[in-house]
Amino acid sequence: MASEQTASGGDRPVILLVEDEALTIMDLGDVLEEGGYETVQCASAERALSILQARPDICGLVTDVQLSGKTDGFDLASSVAEARPQLPILIVSGRAAPDPARMPGHADFIARPCTGEDILDRLHRLMHC
Secondary structure, X not given: OOOOEEOOOOOOOEEEEEOOOHHHHHHHHHHHHHOOOEEXXXXXXXXXXXXXXXOXXXXXXXXXXXXXXXXXXXXXXXXXXXXXXXXXXXXXXXXXXXXXXXXXXXXXXXXXXXXXXXXXXXXXXXXXX
């Protein structure tokens, strides 16, 4: 399990990255940081919601569907969309299909296998900050 960490980047847009696979979160975090973002990383939806409340500077969410804890990525995306309706949300999964009934209207879904660059490109299209 990946631990929560913040990569300092000054004036770069801050992305909350939620993933419970340690290697995946490290690799994707590196891709996002090299792509111009600062990342805040955690492994559970519950922790992600707490971070979002404390960090108004977060301007995007990238989450896996399968997460540590009781809440999955679809439920996290719905909670985030309710609390911060303008926040861009990208849901990533290699196991689950996009579920229109569980996805917020402005969220996007990308299926694995995909590259970190694919996720970065999709995130760039979603971002407003």
